[in-house]
Amino acid sequence: GRVRLLAAFEAVNTHFRELFTTLFNGGAAHLELIESDDPLEAGLEIMAQPPGKKLQSLTLLSGGEQALTAVALIFGVFLTNPAPICVLDEVDAPLDDANVERFCDLLDRMTELTDTRFLIVTHNAVTMSRMHRLFGVTMAEQGVSQLVSVDLERASLLLAAA
Amino acid sequence: GRVRLLAAFEAVNTHFRELFTTLFNGGAAHLELIESDDPLEAGLEIMAQPPGKKLQSLTLLSGGEQALTAVALIFGVFLTNPAPICVLDEVDAPLDDANVERFCDLLDRMTELTDTRFLIVTHNAVTMSRMHRLFGVTMAEQGVSQLVSVDLERASLLLAAA
Amino acid sequence: MRFQRLRLAGFKSFVDATELRIEDGLTGVVGPNGCGKSNLLEAIRWVMGESSPKSLRGGGMEDVIFAGTQSRPSRDFSDVTLLLDNEGRRAPAQFNDSDQIEVTRRIERGLGSAYRINGKDVRQKDVQLLFADAATGAHSPALVSQGRIGAIIAAKPQERRAMLEEAA
Amino acid sequence: MRFQRLRLAGFKSFVDATELRIEDGLTGVVGPNGCGKSNLLEAIRWVMGESSPKSLRGGGMEDVIFAGTQSRPSRDFSDVTLLLDNEGRRAPAQFNDSDQIEVTRRIERGLGSAYRINGKDVRQKDVQLLFADAATGAHSPALVSQGRIGAIIAAKPQERRAMLEEAA
Numbered sequence: 235g236r237v238r239l240l241a242a243f244e245a246v247n248t249h250f251r252e253l254f255t256t257l258f259n260g261g262a263a264h265l266e267l268i269e270s271d272d273p274l275e276a277g278l279e280i281m282a283q284p285p286g287k288k289l290q291s292l293t294l295l296s297g298g299e300q301a302l303t304a305v306a307l308i309f310g311v312f313l314t315n316p317a318p319i320c321v322l323d324e325v326d327a328p329l330d331d332a333n334v335e336r337f338c339d340l341l342d343r344m345t346e347l348t349d350t351r352f353l354i355v356t357h358n359a360v361t362m363s364r365m366h367r368l369f370g371v372t373m374a375e376q377g378v379s380q381l382v383s384v385d386l387e388r389a390s391l392l393l394a395a396a
Numbered sequence: 397g398r399v400r401l402l403a404a405f406e407a408v409n410t411h412f413r414e415l416f417t418t419l420f421n422g423g424a425a426h427l428e429l430i431e432s433d434d435p436l437e438a439g440l441e442i443m444a445q446p447p448g449k450k451l452q453s454l455t456l457l458s459g460g461e462q463a464l465t466a467v468a469l470i471f472g473v474f475l476t477n478p479a480p481i482c483v484l485d486e487v488d489a490p491l492d493d494a495n496v497e498r499f500c501d502l503l504d505r506m507t508e509l510t511d512t513r514f515l516i517v518t519h520n521a522v523t524m525s526r527m528h529r530l531f532g533v534t535m536a537e538q539g540v541s542q543l544v545s546v547d548l549e550r551a552s553l554l555l556a557a558a
Numbered sequence: 559m560r561f562q563r564l565r566l567a568g569f570k571s572f573v574d575a576t577e578l579r580i581e582d583g584l585t586g587v588v589g590p591n592g593c594g595k596s597n598l599l600e601a602i603r604w605v606m607g608e609s610s611p612k613s614l615r616g617g618g619m620e621d622v623i624f625a626g627t628q629s630r631p632s633r634d635f636s637d638v639t640l641l642l643d644n645e646g647r648r649a650p651a652q653f654n655d656s657d658q659i660e661v662t663r664r665i666e667r668g669l670g671s672a673y674r675i676n677g678k679d680v681r682q683k684d685v686q687l688l689f690a691d692a693a694t695g696a697h698s699p700a701l702v703s704q705g706r707i708g709a710i711i712a713a714k715p716q717e718r719r720a721m722l723e724e725a726a
Numbered sequence: 727m728r729f730q731r732l733r734l735a736g737f738k739s740f741v742d743a744t745e746l747r748i749e750d751g752l753t754g755v756v757g758p759n760g761c762g763k764s765n766l767l768e769a770i771r772w773v774m775g776e777s778s779p780k781s782l783r784g785g786g787m788e789d790v791i792f793a794g795t796q797s798r799p800s801r802d803f804s805d806v807t808l809l810l811d812n813e814g815r816r817a818p819a820q821f822n823d824s825d826q827i828e829v830t831r832r833i834e835r836g837l838g839s840a841y842r843i844n845g846k847d848v849r850q851k852d853v854q855l856l857f858a859d860a861a862t863g864a865h866s867p868a869l870v871s872q873g874r875i876g877a878i879i880a881a882k883p884q885e886r887r888a889m890l891e892e893a894a
């Protein structure tokens with residue numbers, strides 16, 4: 235238990251540091267085990283410092299900065315022990331255009347580094363254009379969901395239709 | 397106390413019903429006072445039914461449907477007792493393009509019906525294009541916020557720059 | 559163990575039998591508000607052994623059964639199946655003899671849930687172990703529900719340690 | 727009572743004196759992640775008498791004072807002013823003799839907050855009443871923080887009644 239958890243901590247921390255500076259184009263971040271000397275009882279603290287800013291409490295980070303930091307941690311866990319499937323439900327919603335591009339760049343890298351299959355729910359046209367394939371969910375009959383496979387042109391029509 | 401609160405309840409409920417069907421292009425919704433016969437002790441329940449769907453618990457509504465229902469309630473309170481200022485911080489983030497348009501249509505109506513001044517924080521290009529004026533917040537110097545007044549063309553550049 | 563297909567019928571707004579192919583790389587899921595995108599993720603969590611209705615946005619577990627619309631009657635049961643590729647033979651021994659693993663969960667009003675792996679009745683625990691061994695499961699940090707991306711940051715340090723345990 | 731300008735200096739990431747004109751209709755506020763948009767809303771809540779640091783995403787109230795960057799030193803105080811138009815003469819009696827009302831809140835490290843209305847020292851309660859009479863205030867349902875639009879739906883019925891009280 236203890237040895238495995240410590241090894242996992244080290245690996246996730248290494249990945250997290252690198253993913254954070256990739257997503258933020260700089261800055262620094264790391265993980266710490268706090269509240270107990272025994273890793274099985276300890277808490278996981280996240281220290282994050284966007285580029286040019288002072289190290290501050292996580293709650294002072296902006297909505298977009300918190301989303302990116304969380305993505306860096308999730309993918310850090312992934313690279314340590316890749317899951318067969320990852321579903322991200324509108325995690326790009328708080329991101330500005332530049333960060334959406336960086337987020338998609340990271341997704342591309344994750345598909346090269348792991349065998350994980352990704353399902354990305356999004357309303358963002360940029361994210362949509364970076365997907366390898368698209369499925370549309372519609373309610374042609376009100377209240378009844380239907381799945382259709384769409385190509386990119388139809389996707390933008392689908393987005394527009396209510 | 398009691399008479400005023402009941403009168404406010406009736407007024408907010410009337411506005412809320414109408415705003416909901418406007419935002420959802422149909423459906424039905426209303427408010428109920430529950431848990432006590434005394435309005436000063438009662439709780440406010442929201443019953444919402446998107447078009448064609450069964451009346452269900454609020455938690456089963458989707459992210460976008462919850463945001464729209466909440467907007468209908470906030471504006472219902474507004475129309476009953478208009479506040480001098482309203483600030484909405486990325487409430488359009490969970491909305492699809494069709495609902496963003498409906499949300500903006502409603503904002504236009506609110507500016508006609510009340511003297512409320514609105515500050516709308518958004519990353520959405522459609523919402524931006526519907527504003528009467530835009531202010532950009534930048535961090536030309538990392539960590540230091542600066543306010544600039546932008547015209548629409550510059551806004552899309554600002555969005556793109558990280 | 560690779561995820562290949564998700565099949566659902568009578569699950570939330572997916573009343574008609576539906577199949578989602580799960581393929582390599584990035585699959586985007588798009589559509590208007592309220593059309594059923596988040597319900598798909600909940601179907602995946604549910605079939606992997608989710609035991610808390612609240613994390614499926616419901617009051618009771620029967621809230622996952624199609625409740626009907628203004629033009630369709632409600633259903634009495636709900637079925638979700640995950641089809642997994644097991645060519646790499648990495649499943650637990652009792653299921654490891656075939657190329658594919660089919661995990662099904664079915665709930666019937668008033669009767670509760672039942673699980674099956676390749677046609678054999680199994681317990682919820684068996685399904686949860688099958689997925690835990692494959693570094694996934696109903697509470698995998700790799701399944702991020704809508705609006706929950708910020709929750710990782712807002713969580714207490716003790717709660718975040720659970721993510722490390724998944725990585726171990 | 728119309729809101730006309732917001733002035734801030736040393737408040738969170740707005741270290742340099744900044745002024746936002748608040749005009750009729752719809753004013754959009756745009757910019758990259760982390761540049762300070764939500765901090766503006768928090769400045770408005772703060773000057774109207776917000777007493778909970780948590781609702782400004784901080785641990786203590788001094789978290790609103792500019793904490794410095796890698797190239798600028800931290801500040802010792804923070805000032806926010808709201809300029810209101812009072813031509814309609816609808817303010818409480820003691821402030822109702824002028825065309826404009828200037829509400830200022832200032833916090834200094836180690837010394838706490840002080841409020842002023844048109845240059846006169848007042849208590850937090852006076853500021854809170856001034857805004858309550860004008861159907862607004864630090865907890866107005868019309869100020870919706872980022873990620874909080876869903877909270878109205880997720881709130882308990884008792885908590886939602888507070889919205890009605892604002893409308894009464």
Ligand SMILES: Nc1ncnc2c1ncn2[C@@H]1O[C@H](COP(=O)(O)OP(=O)(O)OP(=O)(O)O)[C@@H](O)[C@H]1O
Pocket residue numbers: 371377446449452456457458459460461490569570571589590591592593594595596597598621622623624625626704
């Ligand atoms: N048991 C059920 N039977 C029928 N419909 C249901 C059931 N449970 C939920 N729904 C419906 O599913 C819809 C929500 O679907 P979902 O949350 O997946 O939407 P979404 O595509 O994610 O939308 P958004 O883009 O707004 O997040 C609701 O409108 C709700 O009425």
Ligand SMILES: Nc1ncnc2c1ncn2[C@@H]1O[C@H](COP(=O)(O)OP(=O)(O)OP(=O)(O)O)[C@@H](O)[C@H]1O
Pocket residue numbers: 284287290294295296297298299328533539737738739757758759760761762763764765766789790791792793794872
């Ligand atoms: N006291 C302070 N001193 C200096 N900077 C601060 C202080 N408090 C918060 N900040 C900075 O303000 C930034 C967050 O600003 P804010 O939340 O307003 O961003 P935003 O424009 O709303 O971004 P988003 O689009 O991601 O929501 C953080 O990066 C944080 O470092």
Ligand SMILES: [Mg+2]
Pocket residue numbers: 323458459460595596704
């Ligand atoms: Mg959703």
Ligand SMILES: [Mg+2]
Pocket residue numbers: 296297298485763764765872
């Ligand atoms: Mg923000």
